Amino acid sequence: MNQTVTIPTTRDEAWRYADSAALAAADPGAVDEWRTFKIEPGGTLRHLGEPTTGGIERWRIDVGAGGCYAHFAVLDAGDYARREIEVTLGEGASFEFGGVVLGTGEATREFVTRVIHAEPGAMSKQVVRAVAADRSVANFLGRIEVARDAQQTDAAQNFRAILLNDGATANAKPELEIFADDVKCAHGAAIGALDEAAAFYMAARGVPPEEARALLIRAFIADAFGSIEDTREQETMISQALASYDHARLRAHV
Amino acid sequence: MLQIDNLHATVADNAILKGLSLTINAGEVHAIMGPNGAGKSTLGYTLGGRPGYAVTQGSATFLGQDLLELEPHERAAAGLFLGFQYPVEIPGVSFVQFLREAANSQRKGRGEEPLSGGEFLKLAKEKAALLKMDMDMLKRSVNVGFSGGEKKRAEMVQMGILDPRLAILDETDSGLDIDALRVVGEGINTIMRSPDKAVLLITHYQRLLDVVQPDFVHVLAGGRIVRSGGPDLARQLEEEGYEAVTA
Ligand SMILES: Nc1ncnc2c1ncn2[C@@H]1O[C@H](COP(=O)(O)OP(=O)(O)O)[C@@H](O)[C@H]1O
Ligand SMILES: [Mg+2]
Numbered sequence: 001m002n003q004t005v006t007i008p009t010t011r012d013e014a015w016r017y018a019d020s021a022a023l024a025a026a027d028p029g030a031v032d033e034w035r036t037f038k039i040e041p042g043g044t045l046r047h048l049g050e051p052t053t054g055g056i057e058r059w060r061i062d063v064g065a066g067g068c069y070a071h072f073a074v075l076d077a078g079d080y081a082r083r084e085i086e087v088t089l090g091e092g093a094s095f096e097f098g099g100v101v102l103g104t105g106e107a108t109r110e111f112v113t114r115v116i117h118a119e120p121g122a123m124s125k126q127v128v129r130a131v132a133a134d135r136s137v138a139n140f141l142g143r144i145e146v147a148r149d150a151q152q153t154d155a156a157q158n159f160r161a162i163l164l165n166d167g168a169t170a171n172a173k174p175e176l177e178i179f180a181d182d183v184k185c186a187h188g189a190a191i192g193a194l195d196e197a198a199a200f201y202m203a204a205r206g207v208p209p210e211e212a213r214a215l216l217i218r219a220f221i222a223d224a225f226g227s228i229e230d231t232r233e234q235e236t237m238i239s240q241a242l243a244s245y246d247h248a249r250l251r252a253h254v
Numbered sequence: 255m256l257q258i259d260n261l262h263a264t265v266a267d268n269a270i271l272k273g274l275s276l277t278i279n280a281g282e283v284h285a286i287m288g289p290n291g292a293g294k295s296t297l298g299y300t301l302g303g304r305p306g307y308a309v310t311q312g313s314a315t316f317l318g319q320d321l322l323e324l325e326p327h328e329r330a331a332a333g334l335f336l337g338f339q340y341p342v343e344i345p346g347v348s349f350v351q352f353l354r355e356a357a358n359s360q361r362k363g364r365g366e367e368p369l370s371g372g373e374f375l376k377l378a379k380e381k382a383a384l385l386k387m388d389m390d391m392l393k394r395s396v397n398v399g400f401s402g403g404e405k406k407r408a409e410m411v412q413m414g415i416l417d418p419r420l421a422i423l424d425e426t427d428s429g430l431d432i433d434a435l436r437v438v439g440e441g442i443n444t445i446m447r448s449p450d451k452a453v454l455l456i457t458h459y460q461r462l463l464d465v466v467q468p469d470f471v472h473v474l475a476g477g478r479i480v481r482s483g484g485p486d487l488a489r490q491l492e493e494e495g496y497e498a499v500t501a
Contacts, residue, residue: 195342195344196305197342198342198343198344200302200304200305200326200342201338201341201342201344201396202327202344202352202355202356203303203325203326203327203330204302204304204326204327204329204330204335204336204338205330205335205352205353205356205412205416206327206330206331206356206357206359206360206363206416207327207352207355207356207359208325208327208359209325209327211355211359212327215344215347215351215352215355216344216347218346218347219344219345219346219347219395220346222346223346
């Protein structure tokens with residue numbers, strides 16, 4: 001059967017910060033292609049550092065009762081990179097997400113999550129950190145849905161962005177749709193510049209600006225990987241993100 | 255060591271320092287006292303090169319170099335240490351990580367070999383012990399969750415590790431209880447009392463000056479030094495207040 005796929009536009013809420021030129025040129029096949037995973041009750045699955053395709057990606061994960069899903073990723077390539085993650089949580093299931101968006105040049109890069117607490121007692125925790133330089137755009141659109149009988153849901157979502165210069169942009173769009181009443185739902189978003197006071201403090205002790213910036217950015221993005229238990233894996237994620245970022249920035253400034 | 259001549263500086267377009275002159279020679283301890291808002295911290299920040307603190311007139315020469323030409327981190331490498339009135343918290347960056355970077359950046363700037371991890375830790379332990387600070391605290395994020403007094407103690411541990419030629423210590427005594435004040439004061443003496451080093455203490459209180467005895471005391475008011483004298487001036491200020499002494 002032939003099905004027509006409509007490419008979304010930025011009028012669509014879930015695509016509002018997307019790069020409209022990139023969208024118009026997008027391959028309809030890619031837009032409708034979902035990577036789907038099913039976690040059996042009690043099972044676990046983790047995606048650690050799956051590289052971005054640099055384009056539009058859609059992930060759909062169904063987590064059975066008591067199951068755990070974890071996803072840690074860095075978006076560091078592509079003019080319009082979008083990773084959508086849709087997770088449906090069964091009873092007592094959990095979802096941990098740590099995302100880092102690194103923006104350089106003219107790129108638009110975004111994480112878009114939809115977490116569906118379909119049944120009671122599930123936990124979701126999302127931490128996204130973005131660093132945007134040049135004229136890039138870094139976004140996090142996070143939607144949390146709590147079904148009517150999903151009591152004792154514990155959902156948390158936190159986004160922070162650092163803009164390294166004028167002209168860089170970050171957008172946050174948290175969306176909560178809660179139909180149950182016994183729900184713990186924490187969300188926060190903050191967008192700012194690199195901490196000038198900290199940078200001067202470091203300089204006053206002899207740390208050159210580039211090193212100070214690197215230390216501050218490292219500490220900032222490390223938040224997103226704080227719930228990776230193995231500290232070596234954590235370190236690898238941070239180092240890879242920083243290395244890729246330095247590389248991209250060097251290229252952007254030649 | 256440091257010669258400040260007719261220094262004028264503005265902060266957010268407000269003139270704060272208005273013709274400040276001061277000479278500090280090696281081996282000397284100077285104290286600057288003065289009412290709140292006089293420009294004491296501004297002097298420290300301006301000498302440290304903080305962005306937003308613009309020198310509009312005058313000069314500052316440090317160990318023969320034009321201090322004002324140097325970037326903040328270069329001033330540190332040249333031997334200037336600024337002890338902050340309000341030390342900054344840096345979540346996610348440990349003291350050990352930060353100070354090793356600072357020490358080795360300074361050494362690199364002076365053309366010296368970097369310290370190895372082991373060498374650095376040994377040095378840090380020694381200086382922490384001098385200030386009676388638990389080494390475990392240096393494994394924590396910079397100043398995060400530290401009490402006011404612990405922050406000031408940590409400033410002095412940093413000074414010990416970085417071993418500067420000139421330390422400008424901005425109200426290092428505020429927030430310290432009596433015992434901590436003695437530990438910090440004696441730490442300053444141990445680290446900085448030397449014929450080739452000098453200290454500029456910014457303080458409101460005689461009690462620090464009882465431990466770190468100054469050779470010269472200056473009163474800063476309205477953006478300039480309005481009076482200078484010996485240690486007696488500090489006692490007189492404590493008894494009579496700034497207004498009476500500077501009138
Ligand atoms: N960032 C700033 N923006 C505007 N004014 C400032 C700033 N920092 C200090 N000032 C002003 O400069 C003056 C001197 O301040 P400061 O140097 O902190 O004084 P002190 O340390 O002697 O108490 C004060 O009037 C203060 O309000
Ligand atoms: Mg002050």
